Amino acid sequence: MSKKVIKAALLGLGTVGTGVYKVLKNQEEEMEQKIGASVAVKKILVRNLKKAAAKIPEPELLTNSWQEILEDESIEIVIEVMGGIHPAKEYITQALCAGKHVVTANKDLVASFGGELLDCAAEHHCDFLFEASVAGGIPIIRPLKQCLAGNHISEVVGIVNGTTNFILTKMTQEHMEFADALALATRLGYAEADPTADIQGYDAGRKVAIMASIAFNSRVTFEDVATEGITHISSKDIRYAKELGCVIKLLGVAKNTGDGIEVKVQPMLVPEGHPLASVNDSFNAVFVHGDAVDDAMFYGRGAGELPTASAIVGDVFDIVRNILFGCTGRISCTCYKALPIKKQEETESRFFLRLHVDDKPGVLAGIASVLGNYRVSIAQMIQKHREEDFAEIVVVTSKVREGNFHDAMLIIEGMEAVHKITSVIRVYGEQE
């Protein structure tokens, strides 16, 4: 029997591209038995041929011509690991139009243009798979689209940014301040030179948009996600959270409520007993609640050369199986609803609030009264300690409409007895 070989091209040979190359090599001997054919990387698109040649033992695979790959009819699968929107979007579109199947790890692209690319893939009976775009090596897209397809999923909550989880873990376990923990993350290679997308929650926002789209069968784009980063979190907040039995995590939260989808990325107090609370260091996890499965969680490495490559190669193997069985395009876009996205001020949250106020009688009562006027009810109010010229108080609210809470904050901020609103952090979960 002649050996069946499926040819693929790799776009990009950075960390993830190198990982894909390695993982495919590691699987070389078993592929045919495992999936019915071998996958051979025929071409690798790079910008700098010379630099790339040092990375792999087969420099003859390298090219800097996208046209060469696009026009090569023997190449059936394109693996895009360049990142960025342009030219990745154009290349992927051209590949799909040429009948090539595409695997990508590009969360920026999928979070903003996933619908368009899936439609293009469907039109050409191609597969467009992107398991690696969310939570690195952790299987989450396929479980949501297939294993949990019998559910109405009401909530997807993820720790999907390893950099910020590493920083918050250091702040929690070693009482570091944000700036020091960020510096450490940078030194260890967990944070990029420009960490903005991570620490401002944009990266997590892209991932939660992708997951929400699939979980709720309704398109959610990055532009729909309200994002807040972790730069304002202090080790003092984390200490107070601990007193309340909580840790602080940067969560991507997507909820399908009766009247629309809520989707946001925010640092939140998470009760210590919740499975997400013990996800530490650079690990990621995605927690899902469905009407049939109840609670489920998926945990693992959210980034890195080989974990990300694991997800990509899983997608590639799936496409090979589809090619062999003539069923490519078998699972395409599942966004058959068009649910509204709720405005942030219309959503409800619980808040942890830390204030510096005059240390004199009546101040607490005054604050409580303002909160009451805006229908913010107080679950806990604690006078934490006294400094020379002020007292620090911590308030935890019950669930309140975000708009009301912010209106109340404006009034409280203007009160003479209030020196400063030090922290406003949301609290995850329903219970008081």
Add this chain to the structure above:
Amino acid sequence: MSKKVIKAALLGLGTVGTGVYKVLKNQEEEMEQKIGASVAVKKILVRNLKKAAAKIPEPELLTNSWQEILEDESIEIVIEVMGGIHPAKEYITQALCAGKHVVTANKDLVASFGGELLDCAAEHHCDFLFEASVAGGIPIIRPLKQCLAGNHISEVVGIVNGTTNFILTKMTQEHMEFADALALATRLGYAEADPTADIQGYDAGRKVAIMASIAFNSRVTFEDVATEGITHISSKDIRYAKELGCVIKLLGVAKNTGDGIEVKVQPMLVPEGHPLASVNDSFNAVFVHGDAVDDAMFYGRGAGELPTASAIVGDVFDIVRNILFGCTGRISCTCYKALPIKKQEETESRFFLRLHVDDKPGVLAGIASVLGNYRVSIAQMIQKHREEDFAEIVVVTSKVREGNFHDAMLIIEGMEAVHKITSVIRVYGEQE
């Protein structure tokens, strides 16, 4: 466009069967958009028509004739939720031979005859799916077969029995003894009237056999699994484990070592920092280590009406997609290797050992010397406390060949100064 309907039969209408019926009803409105066709349950096989009629609003679907279902050519999918080996095995085989696709939650059957049934399915180009047979609602079979297919998986470790995990959690958190915790589990419906299969580790053994087969691409049956239950664990063991920074969990452990597969179910000390250590109550979790993905964990409900139905309906939907795309049988048996199974005595473990000995000089040295003779090296040795006529000591060993350890135990048991070997429990993990 005419509505495409795929007809299915349900074998059994117990807890899980009722769950499947409900979940399919819950998905009725969306199915066609989600997967391209509706699934209609056309017949339900039950033993007692009258009793079953009270359970569903469509008693006309009920039948007690398997032949009626088998001979109904319009039925394309058979969902087996009767449990037990016979007649489930015969029914499934006949269904596959008749070209019907089969979904089952039957771990007993899959753990002993999975290979045979998968071969039969492949021969008839049918799907035979069994996601629900391991860890209830938690997606694990499909992630292993597809998402993680780019890995050489070296280890699968699961808390895959909710009953024993509930019992151990109560023993840990509320300091109950085994018998009381079992009684509570029975009262709350977590334990069956005859809890043998759970508390002796057989149930977990079946699940770990199924997972090992898929993870290592080599058939492992229940008969290959060394099982040990939790009936001998005392709250004192749990307290001592805590002093060592560990909890005790019933683990199904499968390892693919260089010289064969190790597969066993045993109560083990698990370091508190390990993700499995915080899996409590009746929750299940499966921890996987692969050469590309590194560590990953899957967590959720391992049993119950709706969680199990979630997994079954996920499989049913996948088959519907395969039928519509003409690619049934797309992923069949993946056991293309024939790795040897290691004998238990040839495997290596670390041990926690609790002994009652004479409270006099030289006893510790005597025990240490016997252990040394059998190449059992001691990682920790602690004199725990003194009673009137004996002292209690706890020993934690380094990694040792099981055979050597048991030989050493025989000698130690016969020592005059040794009153009793109270506990022998394995310790999970490589580190000392």
